[in-house]
Amino acid sequence: MQRYLRLILLPIFGTMILITLQGQEDSVILLEGKVIEYETGEALPFATLVLVKDTQQGVVTDIDGNFSWEVPANTRAEVDVKYLGFVSQRLTVGSIQENSTIALSSDVAPINPIIVRAKINYDELYSPTVQRLEQDALWGEDAINIARAFDGLPGVQIQQGALNTQRLSLRGIGARTPFATDQVRLYWNDIPLTNGAGESVLEDIESGFLEMAYVQTGPAPAALGANLGGSIQLVSKQWNLLNWATSFGVSAGDFGRNREWVNLHNRAGKWEQDLSVVRSASDGYRDNNDYERVSGTIIGRVSNYTNETLYLVHLRQLQAEIPSSLNANDFAEKPTAAAFNWASVNGREDQLTYLLGLQHTHEIGSLKGLGRLINRSSVFGGRRTNDEVRPFDIINEDSYQYGLRTNFIFRDAPALKGSFQVGGELFLENYDITTFQVLDGGAKGDELGSQNENRFYYFAFSQWTALWGNNWKTVVEGNLRQTLYSWQAVNLDREFNFDPVFLPSLSVFYQPADKRWSMHARVNRGISQPDPSSSIENSFLNGEPLSPATGWNREVGVKWYANNFYLEITAFQMDLEDALVQRQDGIGRVLFFNGGSARHQGIEFRLAKGWWLNDHFLHFKTNYTLADYRFRDFQELDGDYSGNDIPGVHPHRWRSDFSWKANRWGASLSLDVAAKQWVDDANTTSADGFSVVHTRLSHDFPNLGRGLKIYAGCNNIFDQAYAGMVQVNASGFGSNLPRYFYPALPRYFYLGVDYGL
16 A cells, blocks of 8 residues: 555655746735734624735625635735724735734724624633644644644643554643543533543544634643643634535545545524534554544534524544554564454444534623623533443443533623633533453453443632733632542442532733733642542542542743744643552553652743745744653552652653745645653653654645645654554563553555645
8 A cells, every 4th residue: 555655646746846846927825814903802803904006806804803815925015904993004915924813903983893792712711821723733634633733732742552542641641541531621612522530532523623722731721620631622613604615625545544524514694504524544554453433513603793602513433443552572573463362352442422512602791890791601411332342341331421511701890900700510421331251253241240420520610810000910710629429330339529629720921011022920720530430449449439639730931922933931840649540450451549749840842933035934833841750759569669750751852843835835844753751650661762754745726616725745754663652551461571562653645635625
């Protein structure tokens, strides 16, 4: 497959490069941005942008103030930006490309403009330390695995053993979770995707449904649960197409990686709706590694000037084989093999997930001294089933979850010198699991047992953002949270009621008048609750349930802005108590216990620089994380690990990207570097570091229908062999070596086409 795909792709790459060298006399560039009100930050719908020397060429912003406009590739061309009742601005095309947000000030005698006041910016949930991923980053590479877009951000590491086996950690929290993302809150709009056991599955979300993502390292904002590991909030895409417009795309690559998607958009007055269907599949690099995911999503909006209602219906089916991890010898000599015990039973999983959500935003009105009052409330529900064949048993899982959340926001409140919000979230989940004997070839045998878990949590939150003059801002947050579990099995009934916990946060920001730099300091507390199964196992073994892990985070940071230049440095220190530590028993089951205290400290660094060379734009960015994560007091029967490095984390991680855009062409080159990481608490075994290079080339045809994009790329150009994921503290069964390592993909090519984005 690789050989034939290269024979196809190499002429395509050559042709694309030849065409770009020839150039085009009628070259244009795509100008995108947003027009807002300077005083309030509100979007200005139906604002006009017109070329000064060609008034026949112009564009009008949509209902959210956004515009997308093809203009001649002349960065010195001037554009008039106008809105009734506001002072107009004349800007160059180049300046709009540098700063795509255009702020207009109210006129002396303004005429009341039309503003959709109920629209809420998700930035209000965060401090400026949040990292934001735009659509281009989420749709990168072959778009099969959205998690790749997050990997390598400062403080963020994602390890991938297969498309269905990944682990996300933020500032080292969650690095020791066996096969999933834990201790990190994941939301889709205001709908939680984290289950009652604290697990999230980022890799199963399709990037095509998303407009933006927010990543908060360190404890999450109070409004998102104050989880110790941080949070990720995904924001749905608004297509803004003509009525009954269709968009679609397809990609194909080595190892049978392929993706097909189609979107149907319809609009009727104030109501618009998108129906998307996506199929992603892979034959896998290893044995017992087939994968197929099919998703269907309906996202609809009904809005007017003071209200917006959003509804979400999501269905996902996943069928995937599980090759599991390898020992050091097999990893070096037979990386394509599956683990023997998993291959012998054809280890696999078959999941079906439903998700329903309804979110309503309403501007209630103005209150004297408290500004405008806006409420955003959501109700949600879902079901997940999973049949999984494992070497030691077969499990059938069935869970139902439902809940609600509400958020009242007081904007522009003079009495509060800023804004204030208060709200809460309530979540319930019923989880049933039945285990069966596994027979030869993975056939199902007799039932071994069953149990039922009820998982419940609630939290209330508040946030006060106060402005002190023109330079200082403080954000004070609080989260009050409680978690309750109950567990039933044959002749057994247990309850685990954790005490309510208060989680405060204080952030201070300073920015001088010239706005060329800013600095912040933050102190906040987070929590990670143990999952029910671990609490149950621990209560049987030790007579009491696990305690939640808690930690205080302290950080300081500075940002510096200049022409086409951005620099950000943050230093942090987080002290954990009752850290959750995992171990495997003799047959491969994972158990947790409280493992003393730990300190996570480090530096997060971001740098970006752009250059205009005539009509060519070059952009360089680099992210670096220094991760010094250590046990402070951690003793076990088999040793004292106090002072050891926490395994499962690269102590140094760089990700650099260099991109070029001109004449509808785009190209990028990425370098991903990581230092070696320990794979056990004793720090006796490690996985080597790596340095891999990826590249991508694309071309837009904006005048072909509603726009066509062709792209091609190659990942791991130099075909480096390394571990894409490690199994922390893996144990050997019998006399076998421990299976610590998951091989990463070798070099692979891909090619794709998208229409109507």
